[in-house]
Amino acid sequence: MSVRAMRFSARSVHMIERNALALRRNWMIIFSGFVEPVLYLLGIGFGIGSLVRTVPVGDGHTVSYAVFVAPALMASSAMNGAIYESTFNLFYKLRYTKSFEAVVSTPVGVVDATLGEVVWAVGRGSLYSIGFGVLMLALGLVASPWAVLAVPAAILVGFAFAALGTAVTTFVRQWQDLDTVQLALQPMFLFSATFFPVTVYPPALRLVVEWTPLYRGIDLIRGLTTGGVGPGLLGDAGYLVVMGVVCVAIAALRLRSRLLK
């Protein structure tokens, strides 16, 4: 990488700084996003868990239902935090406040600003998911020392979805288009082996589910926190890295052609 390119990326820090400053006004909104996965854990994990008892994971051993659901909620909160920030909030900045345009008219370049936005969205996803991971540890829902790696795994999940959200936002023309994002997120949350193992599905459907990004994130984090570690997890990580990099490239290219005329 050339020195020039390196200098460009370093300036993305200013975008992050700008977002942090803006955040001081409404930190409560960010904080309260932490509540939802905890409620799902209580209601579904423990509430319904008392009716389910145990669930088989990967290599044949069984775990309690709360241990099964918790890593899925950790992955989902990384996704949710990253997606909301990179779709709704970014669209607002691009379309209404034009703060993105203001930023790229300074020495901060389009690539810097894009990277800055992605990193910022990853930060929000990571905040939720790592916070949730700490709660899992406190509640005794972590069954393996491999769980230490769930922290970088959650950041990776956040990165993949932040990049996806940023790329998608470059195609969004109006608020109504963002409803489609919502409409896609809900089934992904409900069907990605979040609440029941993928073995429940008929084989054809199972294949479809296994190719969705949230499934990959859940499989990765669940493998680490339940101790079902195998080479499949490297496949999950690879999938998320490729998705993230491709989406960042798409987002940067599209924003460049849109903002620099």
Next chain:
Amino acid sequence: MIATGAVRVVEHNALVFSRLWRGSIMVSFFTPLFFLASMGLGLGSLVNRGSGGVGGVPYINFLAPGLLAATTMQAAAFECMYPILGKILWDRIYDAMLATPLAVRDLLAGEVAWVTLRLLMVASIFWCVMAGFGVARTPESLLVIPAAVLNGLAFATPLLAFTATQRSDNAFSTIFRFVITPLYLLGGAFFPISKLPVALQAVAWATPLAHGVELCRGLVLGNLVARNALLHVTVLLAYTIVGVAFARPLLTKRLVK
């Protein structure tokens, strides 16, 4: 007189809705479809294997009517917060309406009538989805639609009174995060309230949702005891009436100078 005034308010809402109905009908259809498929069938298969369903019925039969009540609660909360504050504060539709022969009591009656219609739509679509999953089989189960509407109204009118006191929409996301979503997930729709810690059971029974869930579930499963039904309906009616009783003076104070 009050009736014709209220009809005008309903007409206004219906006209706005006729421009935007697609998205909201889609949500009313797909959300129960996705939840019943995922939680009812997928997770339900684990519950049925683990403990033979709930109270002797397959999990999806237990879940569906409870989720219907939780859904009308959510819909009522949505209808009675942002759109109402919008008409008070943002586009000041109420000020415009009050400049005509309409009075505050017409606005209130009209809004309550409109939210009743919206809840009727939500509950009817839900019933169709539920029937599609083979849960609601009997004609008696159609009674679950008015029951779910009443459950929604028990949330709608108190929230309408609350909205009349608000100066911005800041508190609404707090209500969703700390009241509506916890009730949705913990209030009896997904698992029996008896599984909650005792202190929380008391809290749950003090809310309208627990009664709405029990009522809907009893009507769909066909095992409702008349005395319990009377209690549930009374609680839901009481919340609705008290809500209206608060909403009227609060809305008057807010809108009439």
